[in-house]
Amino acid sequence: MSRIGRKPISIPTGVEVLLNNNLITVKGSKGVLTHEIHNKISVNIENNIITVTRPNDQKENRALHGLTRSLIFNMIEGVTNGFKKELEVNGVGYRVNKQGSNLVLNLGYSHQVIVPEIDGIKLEAQGNKITVLGIDKQKVGQYAAEIREKRPPEPYKGKGIKYVNEVIRRKEGKTGKK
Secondary structure (H helix, E strand, O other): OOHHHHOOEEOOOOOEEEEEOOEEEEEOOOOEEEEEOOOOOEEEEEOOEEEEEOOOOOHHHHHHHHHHHHHHHHHHHHHHOOEEEEEEEEOOOOEEEEEOOEEEEEOOOOOOEEEEOOOOEEEEEEOOEEEEEEOOHHHHHHHHHHHHHOOOOOOOOOOEEEEOOOOOOOOOOOOOOO
16 A cells, blocks of 8 residues: 555644545635546545545556545645745846736846746745745746746856755866966
């Protein structure tokens, strides 16, 4: 059995989980998330505990078992606490500003890079840090990756946009003639 898929999920107070055929809806204080569950996986809700089961031990079913449990757990976590990713901008002259709902980035290009907020994603900028907030873990991670893609960190001076906890392996530059 899948170690992750076997774990039951407890539903915290203030969260409502509805199961309609293969569509699961999670409502909480931060918002509402829905997800369609694969038809081979069965989900049961009893006494504020969600259990995920699979029909047999075929490879596809084993993979879907843990995945489905993780997705449901992340939906519950998202509507209660939310998710956030923090990015850091490093480099001389590199700046981040918030103008209205847009993030304006000066990244050494001849133009400013403008990143708009999208549905379910909130952007915050303070100093050289960018915070991406939302209730959907996948959307938050994807949008943070798209912002990082605007100027990925380079290995010589470490200039660019990186995750706060990311470690950049530095390279040694050229040495002059002796």
